[in-house]
Amino acid sequence: MKNLFLFLTLLVLSVSVNAQQEKQQDTTKTQQLDEVLVKAVRVDADSPITHSNVSKAEIQKRNLGQDVPILLNYLPSVVTTSDAGAGIGYTGIRVRGTDATRVNVTINGIPYNDPESQGTFWVNLGDIASSTESIQLQRGVGTSTNGSGAFGASLNLLTDVFSEEASAEISNSFGSFNTRKHTVKLSTGLLNDHFEFSGRLSKIDSDGYIDRAFTDLKSYFLQGIYKDENTLIKALTFGNVERTYQAWYGLTKEELEEDRRQNPYTYDNETDNYWQDHYQLHWNQRYNNNWSTNLGLNYTKGKGYFEQYKEEEAAADFSNLIEDDSDVIVRRWLDSDFYVLNANVVYKKDALEVISGISYSSFTNDHFGEVIWGSDLAPNTQIRDRYYDGDATKNDFSVFSKATFKLAPKFTGFVDLQGRFVSYKTNGINSDLNEFVTDADFSFFNPKLGLTYKSSEKNSYYISYARANREPNRDDFKAGVTDNETLNDIELGWRYANNKVNVNTNLYYMFYQNQLVLTGELDDVGSPIRATSGESYRLGLEVDANIAFNSKFSTSLNVAVSQNKNQDFTTSLDGEFVNLGNTNISFSPELVIGNAINFMPTKNLQISFLSKYVGEQYMGNIDSENSKLDSYFVNDLNVNYQIKPNKLFKSIVFSGLVNNVFNKEYVSNGFYGTYDDTWSVPGQTTTLDYAGYYPQATINFLLGMTLKF
Template sequence: MKNIFLLLTLLVLTVRVNAQQNPVQQDSTKTETLDEVLVKAVRVNADSPITHSNLSKEQLAKRNLGQDIPTLINFLPSVVTTSDAGAGIGYSSIRVRGTDGTRVNVTINGMPYNDPESQGSFFVNLGDFASSTESLQLQRGVGTSTNGSGAFGASLNLLTDAFSEEASAEISNSFGSFSTRKHTVKLSTGLLNDHFEVSGRFSKLYSDGYVDRAFTDLKSYFLQGIYKDGNTLIKALTFGNEERTYQAWYGLTADELKENRRQNPYTYENETDNYWQDHYQLHWNERINNHWSTNIGLNYTKGKGYFEQYKSEESAEDFGNLIEEDSDVIVRRWLDNNFYVVNANVTYKKTGLEIISGISYSSYDGDHFGEIVWGSDLAENTGIRDHYYFGDASKHDFSAFSKVTIKFGEKWTGFSDLQVRLVGYKTNGLNSDRTPFVTDADFSFFNPKVGLTYKHSPFNSFYTSFAVANREPNRDDFEAGVTENESLNDIELGWRFHKNKVRVNSNLYYMFYHNQLVLTGELDDVGSPVRATSGKSYRLGLEVDANIQFTEKFGIAANAALSTNKNKNFSSSINGEVAELGNTNISFSPELVIGNSINFSPIENLNLALLSKYVGKQYMGNTDNEDSVLDAYFVNDFSINYLIKTEKIFKSITLSALANNIFNKKYVSNGYFGSYDYDDSGSQTGTTTGYFAGYYPQATANFLVGATFKF
């Protein structure tokens, strides 16, 4: 890894020298900034045959009062979000087109963010990150080739703050229900000597949570230094987060939900998750001339933390005989990992043609271990913090891609994207239940994508695309005995209409899978969803996204997604026999998802918005069992933003207010479902299958208010 870093640094320096020796004038027709080049390799433009949505810094800021990124993008098409603590702060997750968060590829400045082993994205480790986000793009479906874990339902890429020409300072504070409070300070030196800028953000965020004692305590930072010189942009940045949250992943039974929907079954005072994560990135963007540009990026992520748990009357064997039989015990289960990434891209562009080619290599190593921090009856010679299990893991991921966009005349544009990805994963040691866990697996994937756009008129365009994606199992899948990869073929057909104050995007999609890993509805012993291979399955849907500005003061942004999501010829063990169930609904895949925003500006600098979200009925399992149903829900939020421009002390003051769930709807957005068999002499098979379910209640009416002062 060290040699690779040195080699790429020398390559960048060589490019820089050549660029200095051959100065050229910048292309006056270019629309992208050097900042945007950071994500050019993983993003698509407005005319691409890839289904996508964009959000700018200004759009994010209107709702950025402390809630997590999944909650902030909740109103995008086909998006469903949920929060363990119920208030959108802490452990929040996202599903897109019914696919869970482990299959949504997330990148920050083109660097993979998904945890390589679990493949999940833990937004709790990105406290107040929206305050340092310049823009984001959500691609639905397979999307374009990206870095890290393959996109299997969507990809979300974030671009961090652009450099600032002028010095600035910003103080932002917000307060709200459940003792929620966010304090943010941002600073920028502006460009010094027209070349250098240093900027930073420091945030403190706390919330008690809607669920009893489900608090979230986050401390985060973002620091950035840039060098800018004509066609060169060098960025060195670091960001990180320290989180402490009280566990709320156990949910509630139906009876507990009816009794008191805010109760938390956990009673141990320190049943908490504690994790520290720091990221270091270096990016070198070089525009060599009007045709050639390069980007090289380096990343190192350090993560370490544990969750603490109280267990009563435990078996000595389960803890390596470090305790006596039936002893109570308090344990900490640790992760300690390192993640290195190198990306390199080169772009060639001239009239009617653009070629982007690149490589990405990542290396991950992680230790998993558990320690005993207290026991009511420890075994002789057992010491505090003795390990009762230990295992290590390593993962290597190499990918290379080439994307070509070419115009054929005035109306037709073709797109091709070819990616090769090589993955190796190894584990050795014991699981938390002290069973051996040894894995040595290698995968090689070829993921082609092709598309075509037809511009019928200046206002109308049509596109179609076909994409293939392959994805390896994650750590939990391997533990469950899954060793084969899953495959997806994605067909998209879309129409875009953009004229004056009316913008409409619509698309049909058909995603058909082989060995899709669907959520079973059950959870493992740390609250992670359990997945299983479903054989053949498909998702067929229609998405419509419209933005209509009726007047300068009044507009509507609405989207709807109608879909059918099916396992084909699904079978399951029921009452001691394998039952052939035919086509069944895929878990956590609502057939109808609607988002709507009605915006009104009665006076200059005042914006009022009513935001609505409808999510249809979902099954938490794959057998269409009525005990697994999550009822449909419809919630409404109301936001107010008022900008005050002043010449004294502050450049501006922005006052914001957000009332969530204004009609006080008692709803559940997520849950879990499972089954168990018991002996029953009265049944035909002698076995009867029983079912259980858990629910995560979301907050009823609540509010957040804030003020941002810019100097």
């Protein structure tokens, strides 16, 4: 490990030092130490990495209780969905057609994706937007990051930076479906020019658009900092307790037409209950104008259960804890511990910047299920007896070195080399009562190269190549998948900027080996099932433009056009394996458009009309018409008005959001599967299919007021 780290660092340094030709004013001395927290996983404006930045001010305009994916809905190539239909609770994000398990998420550089499932559960980060300073979304492989490899996008959050002045803030909002959000924030400001303490408490409730799909979130964020000219130490903790009624069962086409708000679940406690607490310590140190370091430590504790009612179950499915045909209520538990260590060093001089670092994480997770009630328990059994029990351990170590350097007066090079080493082990009995034993190790080398050509102050062009590898997740291993996936990503971009116009345009070609695509089916807890598609690719064009017509009118438009194909896709149909040739990759629309028209009649008032178009998409990979989701076009209206009184309050901000202003009935997500009918006609196999849908809310509103002291 040490030799590999030394090799990567020396290789990048040797390439970079020889390439320096032009000196620039050193900015390390004035660099915000807060930004060092995410410098290892973020990129700069001129980097040959396709990305979008979202500031705190942009986040707060629509921060009325909805989850982070919904707040990012209008970014390029982004498609979002909500189980409950209203953007609160279980929400998801897809980027360039890749699902949430492929989007690497970090918070202050600390991995957030669940190491086993590789998914991101925003329901466990209630109101994190109120404690977020900025967000960067990198599309494609992006730069080296920590945790599960980015396989379509990476999303990193920087939490609140320190405040020079004491402040307090009270935010309250309410809206449709009995939605309420209550937030209190406090900051002491800098005490003795060195110390600051701040915190937030939040409560979010919503009944959901879908019947009884309620969400109950209680969250907190506490932070203490020590700061001087060259040192920033941050100790922070944040967490959430959630209780969410399940809505992942979806609706059939007939149920959708009958009553799109109905929920097939009838048990009154068919809920998800989970607690998650994060503890982070960051030490940023600047030694001189050239050298700075960051050390990050993290511990995350997660524990909770999914409660479920099952009718007339077989005794064999519950380790003989019940008699046959007994009704039963079970709780399926997770109990996890997650430790992370990040260490980075930054060297900057003239036109050269080198960042090198390591990341190590250790994750343990207990999986077990218990019977909490049965209409007909077996003799000598008791409530809370476990019917399955297993554990898992995953260790993840990565080492990287990346450099930005001048090759010529108008050319800037970028080199990023990462080695990643993963170990995953499981033991015990799984929820299907089968033994689940895994012992797998992976070693990945992920190189990234790029070049930026700045032809003028207004125009720049870039080209990059990146390679990523990714291990299977827990469900993939259960399904017999043991090979890793490999992604090669080529990006070609043009950026233009002047005082009124900012345009980012890029072409991408992402080609895969052993890509795990969503089959469209769900497992028994609503998680998507994946299967290896062999060779596949995503080819697309993205255009992102911001135009200021004058001081009062502006627009932000993005368009993503893509082709997403499985190559020589084989599947079983009517009892035979057939090659369908090139088919569409599931959940990958060919056209996604976002637009915002902004009007500021005064400096205190902003009115934004937001539009989102998502083209038709298939929920499976066999191009079945029954698996097709229709395109949809949805519009929102966002209003923000700020008053600055002379006394008591620094400001009073009124916010309003009308979602789906034209009352469109649409579906943004669903599931699809096939099964073989071998009984209707003796000796003949006929493949049949089924589909389910998640309807999204029709017209609804949120209103809020924020008092800043």
